[in-house]
Amino acid sequence: MSRQLYIKQNFSSALYVTGDKAHQTFVILTPVIDFEKQLENKEILLKNIAARKLSIDLQQIESDGNFFRIKKILEFTRIEIGRLISDLMQDAETNGKQIEGLKLHSKLVKDDLKNIKEHLYGLEEDTMLQILNLPNILHEKTHSEAVTIYDNYFDNPKETSDCHMVIGSQNGYIEYVDPLTCYFKSDAALFEMGILNYFRHQRTSNSFLIQIFVEALLSRGVETTINYLQKVFTLEELEESKAKFNRLHLCGSATIHSFMAYFTQLIRHPEKDLFNLSQESAISVFVSTLEEDDYLEEITKLVITCYKPLGYNFRLTLLPKRVREV
Amino acid sequence: MINMVIQNKIKAILDASIGPLPTDFLFDDKYIEETQKNISNRKGVGDIRLVKDLKTKLDNTQKTDSDYEVTRNKFFEELRKIPNKTHPDVFQYGSEPKMVKYVGSKKVFDFKHLEFHEISKRLHLVRTEQLGNVCGNRSYFLMGDMAEFEQALINYFVERLLKNGFQFVSVPDILQRDVIESCGMNTRGERNQVYTLDSKIHGPDLCLSGTSEMALAGYLTNKLFSEEELPLKLAAVSRCYRAETSTVAEERGIFRVHEFTKVEMFMVSTPEKSDAALEDIRVLQEQNFESLELHFQVLDMPAHELGAQAYRKYDIEAWMPGRELYGEISSCSNCTDYQAQRLGIRYKTKNGDINFVHTLNGTACAIPVY
Numbered sequence: 001m002s003r004q005l006y007i008k009q010n011f012s013s014a015l016y017v018t019g020d021k022a023h024q025t026f027v028i029l030t031p032v033i034d035f036e037k038q039l040e041n042k043e044i045l046l047k048n049i050a051a052r053k054l055s056i057d058l059q060q061i062e063s064d065g066n067f068f069r070i071k072k073i074l075e076f077t078r079i080e081i082g083r084l085i086s087d088l089m090q091d092a093e094t095n096g097k098q099i100e101g102l103k104l105h106s107k108l109v110k111d112d113l114k115n116i117k118e119h120l121y122g123l124e125e126d127t128m129l130q131i132l133n134l135p136n137i138l139h140e141k142t143h144s145e146a147v148t149i150y151d152n153y154f155d156n157p158k159e160t161s162d163c164h165m166v167i168g169s170q171n172g173y174i175e176y177v178d179p180l181t182c183y184f185k186s187d188a189a190l191f192e193m194g195i196l197n198y199f200r201h202q203r204t205s206n207s208f209l210i211q212i213f214v215e216a217l218l219s220r221g222v223e224t225t226i227n228y229l230q231k232v233f234t235l236e237e238l239e240e241s242k243a244k245f246n247r248l249h250l251c252g253s254a255t256i257h258s259f260m261a262y263f264t265q266l267i268r269h270p271e272k273d274l275f276n277l278s279q280e281s282a283i284s285v286f287v288s289t290l291e292e293d294d295y296l297e298e299i300t301k302l303v304i305t306c307y308k309p310l311g312y313n314f315r316l317t318l319l320p321k322r323v324r325e326v
Numbered sequence: 327m328i329n330m331v332i333q334n335k336i337k338a339i340l341d342a343s344i345g346p347l348p349t350d351f352l353f354d355d356k357y358i359e360e361t362q363k364n365i366s367n368r369k370g371v372g373d374i375r376l377v378k379d380l381k382t383k384l385d386n387t388q389k390t391d392s393d394y395e396v397t398r399n400k401f402f403e404e405l406r407k408i409p410n411k412t413h414p415d416v417f418q419y420g421s422e423p424k425m426v427k428y429v430g431s432k433k434v435f436d437f438k439h440l441e442f443h444e445i446s447k448r449l450h451l452v453r454t455e456q457l458g459n460v461c462g463n464r465s466y467f468l469m470g471d472m473a474e475f476e477q478a479l480i481n482y483f484v485e486r487l488l489k490n491g492f493q494f495v496s497v498p499d500i501l502q503r504d505v506i507e508s509c510g511m512n513t514r515g516e517r518n519q520v521y522t523l524d525s526k527i528h529g530p531d532l533c534l535s536g537t538s539e540m541a542l543a544g545y546l547t548n549k550l551f552s553e554e555e556l557p558l559k560l561a562a563v564s565r566c567y568r569a570e571t572s573t574v575a576e577e578r579g580i581f582r583v584h585e586f587t588k589v590e591m592f593m594v595s596t597p598e599k600s601d602a603a604l605e606d607i608r609v610l611q612e613q614n615f616e617s618l619e620l621h622f623q624v625l626d627m628p629a630h631e632l633g634a635q636a637y638r639k640y641d642i643e644a645w646m647p648g649r650e651l652y653g654e655i656s657s658c659s660n661c662t663d664y665q666a667q668r669l670g671i672r673y674k675t676k677n678g679d680i681n682f683v684h685t686l687n688g689t690a691c692a693i694p695v696y
Contacts (some may be wrong), residue, residue, distance in 0.1 A: 186493055200474075
C-alpha cells in the first residue's frame with residue numbers, strides 16, 4: 001500500500017520568522033543570510049543550479065532582494081537623521097530651524113517605513129526562503145554527469161539469485177504488509193540486530209544515541225523546503241503546544257536532523273521491497289570540521305574498513321551533481 | 327466516535343459462527359451486578375446497563391430501519407468501553423497494591439551519593455538541557471559510554487529472552503490507529519498518550535507505537551494457531567513514543583520521557599494456561615533484574631491500575647538510591663481474551679473447536695528508567 005503525500009499546504013517558515021509573526025513564535029536562532037556574498041560568484045552559482053537541474057530563478061530572487069535596499073536606505077536615513085538631530089541639539093538655539101526641518105524629514109521617513117513594512121513582510125519571507133533554498137557549493141570532485149566509481153572491492157558474484165523478498169517470504173523471514181508495516185522474523189530479526197552491533201563495534205569515534213523527534217526549524221535548516229515534507233513524518237499538534245510555525249517531526253535518530261539537534265527518512269516508493277520501507281535501522285557518522293577533505297577521506301576509509309571484512313562485493317561511488325542533495 | 331475498522335472487526339467476530347462468545351455473559355442479568363462492580367472498581371469507564379439497553383434495542387430493530395446503523399454504532403462504542411474482567415484475588419485488595427515480595431536489599435553507601443542526573447551531567451553522559459526548542463520538551467541525548475550502555479542492556483536482555491525460548495521479531499514504529507485501540511489504549515482526546523501523524527500530510531489514522539506490545543498484537547491480527555503452537559513467546563526491541571508529560575519533581579531527568587527504547591515480551595497462550603504464563607513472565611523478570619543485582623519490590627496491582635485491557639498486572643519497582651524511592655522499571659499483564667477478541671487472534675483446540683487465545687505482555691527492559 002502506497003500512501004499519497006499531501007504537500008499542498010502553504011507552510012510558513014520555522015527557520016526565518018518575519019517581524020509581523022515575531023509575537024506568535026519563539027526564535028532560538030537566526031540563519032546567516034549573506035546574499036550579496038553569494039552573488040559575488042554568481043556565475044558559479046548559476047552553473048551549480050543548472051548542474052543540479054534545479055528550477056530556481058536567480059534573476060527573480062536578485063530582483064526581489066534589490067527591493068529591500070529601499071527599506072535599508074530608509075532605515076539608514078532614519079538613524080542618520082536621529083544622530084544628526086542629537087548632535088544639533090547640543091546647541092538647540094542656534095540650530096533650531098535646522099532641527100525642525102530634520103524632524104519633519106524624519107517623520108516622513110518613518111511614515112514611509114511604516115507604509116512599506118506591512119507589505120514587505122510577505123515579500124521578505126518569500127525572498128529569504130528562496131535564498132535559503134539556494135544550493136550549497138559543490139565539492140570539487142563532484143563533476144561528472146554520471147556516477148563515478150570510486151573503488152570496487154571483491155568480484156561480482158557469478159550466480160544469480162531470487163529477489164530478497166522471495167527468499168525472505170519462502171524462509172519465513174519477512175511479513176510485509178505495506179511500506180509502513182513490515183516485520184522481520186526469527187533469524188532475520190536477529191540478523192538486523194547483529195549487523196547493527198557489528199557496525200557499532202567497528203566505529204572509531206564516540207558513539208551517540210540520539211533523539212528521534214526534531215522540530216521544524218531544524219528540518220528546514222538542514223534541508224530545503226522542497227524536500228522537507230517528503231522526508232519526515234509530521235505529528236498532529238498537541239493541544240499543549242499549538243505553535244503555528246514549529247511542528248514536531250519524526251525523522252529517525254541516525255539522521256542529520258538528529259545530529260543537528262545536538263549541536264544547536266523516510267522516502268516512499270511503490271516498489272514492494274525492503275529498500276523502500278518507511279523505517280530503517282541505520283548507523284550514521286556525523287563530523288563537524290573545518291577541513292572537509294581530510295574527513296571525507298577519513299569517513300571513506302572508515303566505511304571501507306567496516307564493509308571489507310564482510311567479504312561481499314561492494315563499490316563506492318561519487319554521485320553526480322543532479323543526484324546530490326541540495 | 328468509534329473507529330469504523332474496529333466496529334467492522336468486532337461485528338465480523340460477533341457474526342462469526344465460532345460458538346458462544348466471551349462477551350455474551352455481559353448481557354446475562356445475573357452478571358450485570360458483577361460487571362458494574364468491576365467497572366466501578368477499575369476506572370469507572372463504561373456503563374453495562376446502557377450496553378444491555380442498546381443490545382435490546384438493536385435486537386428489536388430491523389436492519390432496514392433508518393436508525394439501525396446509529397444504534398449499532400452506539401452499541402459497539404459503549405461495548406468497547408467495558409473493561410476486561412478482574413482476577414478474583416485482585417478484587418480483595420481494595421485500592422492498594424499487594425506486596426508480593428522484596429528481592430535483594432538497599433545498597434548502603436559510605437559516602438554522600440549524587441542523583442543520576444547529576445552524575446551523568448558531570449561525566450558528560452546525558453544531555454537534557456537546552457533541547458526543548460529543537461527536539462520538544464523532555465528530550466535527551468545519551469552519549470559515549472551511556473549510549474553503549476543502552477546497547478549493552480538491550481543485547482543482554484535479548485540474549486536472556488532467546489535462551490528462554492522467545493522468538494525475536496523486528497517491528498514497525500508506525501501503526502494503524504485501530505491496532506492501538508484494540509490493545510486497549512485510547513488514541514483520541516486531550517489526555518491520551520498516543521502521538522498521531524498529521525492526517526493532512528500522511529493520511530488518516532496513523533499513530534506512533536507506544537510499545538512493541540501493540541506492534542506484536544497487530545502482527546498476530548486474524549491469525550489462527552493450533553493448540554500445539556501455544557504458548558507462543560515473542561520478543562521485540564523498539565523505540566516507544568509516549569505523549570505523556572510529567573512535571574512531578576520525582577520524575578525529573580530521563581524518567582517518563584516522550585521516547586525510549588524497550589525490550590518487550592509478548593506471549594500467546596490457551597485460556598487454561600494464561601494464569602501460569604503470567605507467573606512465568608514474572609519469575610523471568612525477577613531473575614533478569616536479580617542478575618543485575620538490583621533491589622526491587624514486586625507488586626500485584628489493584629483493579630484501578632489495570633487499564634481497560636489487563637486481567638491481572640504485576641509491577642516491579644526498583645530502589646533508586648539517588649531519589650530514595652522505589653520507581654517502576656517493569657510490569658507484566660495478563661490481558662486474557664480482551665485483545666484477542668478485538669484483533670481476531672484465535673486457536674484451534676485439539677478437538678477442533680476454535681477459541682480466542684489469551685495474550686500476555688511484559689517489559690524485559692525499558693532503558694531510560696535506570
